[in-house]
Amino acid sequence: MLVCVYENVLSTTQQQHNNNTTTTQQQHNNNTTTTQQQHNNNTTTTQQQHNNNTTTTQQQHNNNTTTTQQQHNNNTTTTQQQHNNNTTTTQQQHNNNTTTTQQQHNNNTTTTQQQHNNNTTTTQQQHNNNTTTTQQQHNNNTTTTQQQHNNNTTTTQQQHNNNTTTTQQQHNNNTTTTQQQHNNNTTTTQQQHNNNTTTTQQQHNNNTTTTQQQHNNNTTTTQQQHNNNTTTTQQQHNNNTTTTQQQHNNNTTTTQQQHNNNTTTTQQQHNNNTTTTQQQHNNNTTTTQQQHNNNTTTTQQQHNNNTTTTSSLVLYSQRNFKIFA
Structure with missing residues (x-):
């Protein structure tokens, strides 16, 4: 037809x-x-x-379905619902004043969602899926919510040159996550709980507030922040964790908390106007903290650890406190 x-x-x-x-x-x-x-x-x-x-x-329910939905240059409100499908979905939206809701539940699903040059509000919800998801957003005035729960999931979220508020929540997943944000006026919340997780979070040249929370994970985490006016909170609890936190040329407030971990931690800070708090409790821990050419206040607390610590503080006006109990 x-x-x-x-x-x-x-x-x-x-x-x-x-x-x-x-x-x-x-x-x-x-x-x-x-x-x-x-x-x-x-x-x-x-x-x-x-x-x-x-x-x-x-609306598509209980189908063996291949769907392509293309929308260009529209003043558009789109609702795409897919439930209980063996589904391949492509949703493309370009140059739209667009409100998009994409819901996918209980699917064996491959989803591509592309949004470019839009004044866009996007909600992407995926629950209980064997899912590969790509979400790309470029040059948008964008509010994005991406929720993924109980999935065997590979997720790529890219955001460039946006005035962006992003919430990425992942719970109880066997998950590989890449979150890239460049040249944004950005508020980012990345929460990961109870995952077998590899996470890469990159933020460059942003006016950025970042919260990265990881709890009860078998986790490898890389957090890179460069040339930002940045407030960063990185919390890791009860993890078998390898963590790398790099911060360069930032006006930065950093809090790194690690509790009850079998942990290897590297924290590097260079050329920053920086306030750093690093707390480590009850860990089998190897810690390297490097700080160079900073106007820095550093507090490093370590309690009840089987610990090897290297702290290098070079060429800056310092107030340094080490507390070992």
């Missing part, structure tokens, strides 16, 4: 139930309201919308 509509004022309702169906729906230059519902189908769907003042609802 093929539906082509051009230059119309249009309301379209397309319902398909219990079919072996191939559907193509094209809408161009319309003032359009579209509802597309597909249930219990072996279905291939292509939905293209260009240059429309468009409200689109696409």
Whole structure:
């Protein structure tokens, strides 16, 4: 079945139930309201919308489904819901004033969500999936919420040149996460709990507030921050953890807390106007702390550890306190 509509004022309702169906729906230059519902189908769907003042609802349930949804240059509200599907989904949105909700539950799913040059609010929720997710956002005035729970998940979240608020939550996952943020006015919260996790968080040239929390993980963490006006909190509790925290050329306040870990920690700080608090409790710990050319106040607390510590403080106006109990 093929539906082509051009230059119309249009309301379209397309319902398909219990079919072996191939559907193509094209809408161009319309003032359009579209509802597309597909249930219990072996279905291939292509939905293209260009240059429309468009409200689109696409619901797909219990399908063996391949879906492509493209939206370009629209004043668009899009809801895409997919439940209990063996699904490959591509959602592309470019140059839109867009509100997007993408929900995926209980799927064997590959999802690509691309958003470029949008005034965009995006919610991407994925629960109980065997999921590969790519979320790219560039040059947007963007609020992004990405939630992933109980997944066997590979996630890439890239954000560049955005005025961005990002929340990335990952719980109870076998997870590889890459979060990159460059040249942003950014508030970032990255929470990871009870994961077998490899995490890379990179932040460069940002006016940035970053909170990275990791609890009860078998975790390798790299946190890099360069040339930022930055407040950083890194908390790690009850982990078998290798942590690298690098901070260069920042106006920086850093808090690094590590408790009850089998931990190797490297903290490097160079050319910063820096206040650093490093707390380590009840760890089998190797710690290296390097600070160079800083206007620095440093507090290093270590309690009840089987510990090897190297602390280098060179060429700065210092107030240094070491407390060993």
